[in-house]
Structures are given as structure tokens and as C-alpha cells.
Amino acid sequence: MKPDPKALLDRLTALESELAQLGNVTDSTTLGALKTLLQQQQATAARDPKTSAIALLDRFLALDHQDQPGFPPLAQYKQQVRQFRTQVENASETDLPADVNQLLTGKHPVSQLLKAIDEGDNLTDAQWSSLQSVLVKVFGQAVSIAASRGKLYVATRQPQPAATPAAATPKPASPNEDLLMWGDATEKAAQPSAEPSDDEPLIVFGAKSLGIENQPGGTVPLNVLVHIQGLGDRQFGAREFAGTRGQSKAIEGLQLSFASPVAGLNIEYMAHLAGVGDTPWMSAGQYLGTRNENRQLEGFAVRLVGAEASKYSVCYSAHVQNMGDTPVYADGQFCGSRGKSLRVEGLRVWVQPKA
Structure with missing residues (x-):
């Protein structure tokens, strides 16, 4: 079957946006040089999980919608990701949060949403069905639908997270919040109240639950x-x-x-x-x-x-x-x-x- 020119162009445009974030890539860069650069990046990532995790989180923070710039359904999740990014940045190489491993092995919802965006066209129906069921449970219908329709992309210029002092910690959960959490905080999440507040995120992140089990309180x-x-x-x-x-x-x-x-x-x-x-x-x-x-x-x-x-x-x-x-x-x-x-x-x- 002859490739669809529009589909190829869309994929190349998305790839160009991602490659621009690597640095040292120009219009004159050959495929061989690009392959070498990617191999070097991969080797660096294997040696430096902290840097790799931050790079993944930055890609999530750079997500945007083709038709709805600023895409409100992602805003609440980005706020929590910014907080977690600060935790990772301030952690020592030997004491990284448990979720870093989940991020780097592709098991965390952040990684899985990026996978849907990066590889959606190449996934089998079975793979996409399984992945989408996770996205719906974690991020909700609006984000899942946008990802499935190819409307989400990683913007070339990534927003830089606001600097936070090393001692700062995210606001603790009140008994009535269903917070998007990381690590062991998942175990401390309280049962949902009758009504969530306006500013609370709607999913639970964590190394143990990964945010992909039942929604808060079933x-x-x-x-x-x-x-x-x-x-x-x-x-x-x-x-x-x-x-x-x-x-x-x-x-x-x-x-x-x-x-x-x-x-x-x-x-x-x-x-x-x-x-x-x-x-x-x-x-x-x-x-x-x-x-x-x-x-x-x-x-x-x-x-x-x-x-x-x-x-x-x-x-x-x-x-x-x-x-x-x-x-x-x-x-x-x-x-x-x-x-x-x-x-x-x-x-x-x-x-x-x-x-």
C-alpha cells in the first residue's frame, strides 16, 4: 500500500518537533549523525536516570492541543507534574522517588500518555485498546479522546517549571481531596467526600497504583x-x-x-x-x-x-x-x-x- 503523504508529513512534523529538543540537530544533520546522537542520548539516559526522568516530565509539561492551545483538561495534571519534577530535581542521584523507575520503564501514566502520542499510529488495535482504557481511567475522557485523535503534541518550546526551593513540598492532601499523587502518598489518599473542590486534580498517581486502578472511591x-x-x-x-x-x-x-x-x-x-x-x-x-x-x-x-x-x-x-x-x-x-x-x-x- 502506498504511504499516505499527509500522514507521513504529520509524523515528520511531530518528529521534527521532538528532535529540536535534543539540541545539535539542524537541517544539515545526516541520518548517520542523527543515529549517533540518539545512541549517545540513550547511553546517557541509562547512566543518568535523574536527567532522563526530568526530560520525560518536561515533555509532558510541553504537551499542547492542536485546536485548543493551553488545553484546560491537562492543566491540573501539569501542576502536579511540576511539583513532582521539583522533587526529582532536588533529590540526590541515590535517593530518587520510586516513580522515577516507573517513568523510565514506561509503566507510569505520564509515560503511557506520551507513548500514545508518540506511537499511536503504529500501535495494533489490541495495544491501543489496552492503552486507551488506562488513559480514560487516569486522565479522563477529554485527554484520552484528544490523544486518540492525534490532537496532542509536544511543543517545540517547552514551558520551564517555576523554581521551587529544595525544602518546599506540595500542599498536603486534606481529607476531602482526591489528589494526583506520587509514590507512597497513594496509600494515604483519603476516601472521597460527597463533592470534590474546584482546584483538586481528579486522579491518583503513585508507584504502587500507577493511577490506573479504579477511580477515587470506586x-x-x-x-x-x-x-x-x-x-x-x-x-x-x-x-x-x-x-x-x-x-x-x-x-x-x-x-x-x-x-x-x-x-x-x-x-x-x-x-x-x-x-x-x-x-x-x-x-x-x-x-x-x-x-x-x-x-x-x-x-x-x-x-x-x-x-x-x-x-x-x-x-x-x-x-x-x-x-x-x-x-x-x-x-x-x-x-x-x-x-x-x-x-x-x-x-x-x-x-x-x-x-
């Missing part, structure tokens, strides 16, 4: 799609804040589904739409609302159905115009307002087993 992976006024459809995962704050942009539509089927369990949802009133209950995967009609969603409710529904709770909250963040509602309770012309600007939804 949260069931969800696909959460919202249509944001003026921005269009956006995809999120369980517990992720889906929408905006302070931008006067309404949620105009909603679609929920499980990322993977759960035996005996389904999800339904309804909403109160401006000028329409209460909608019927919709089943998983059905779009509820409008698009590009400036018809805002003012409230909503979510419930679980099926033989196993009694074993789970669906929890949700919203950010409502002039009201701010609502309390957490659950299992069919109405969240928001009716007839007050107050738009829902963002929401969170998650499903978790009952105690």
Missing part, C-alpha cells in the same frame, strides 16, 4: 458531554467540572453514558430548559437539550435504573448564574432552578457504590 467511569454556549460540544469524565465559570456561558445540552457497560445498571437524566420547561427523562447516550438556539439549561436531575441501581448512587452539582456552586444532589433530586431565568454554567456528575 467512581464509575462516565462520559459527560455538554454543549456550551458559543463553544460547542465538550467532553468530560466523572467528577470533572464540565462548563465554565464567570464567562456568562450557558449549558445548552447534556448527554451522559457509562464509559464501559455496567451489568444491571443504567443512567437517566432530565432537565428544565428555558422556554420549554421540564423535559422527559432520557436514557444513557441520548442528547438532552438544544444546540445553538440560545436556550439555556436551568436545572437538571439524574437517576440510576436497573437491577443493580440500589447498590450505587449518582451524585451531581452545578454552577448556577448568580447562585454559584450548588450543594451536592443525588439519585433523582432536582439541581438548579425553575422559571428564574438563571442559567446552569457548569456541572459535575459521578456514580459511586453505596457504602
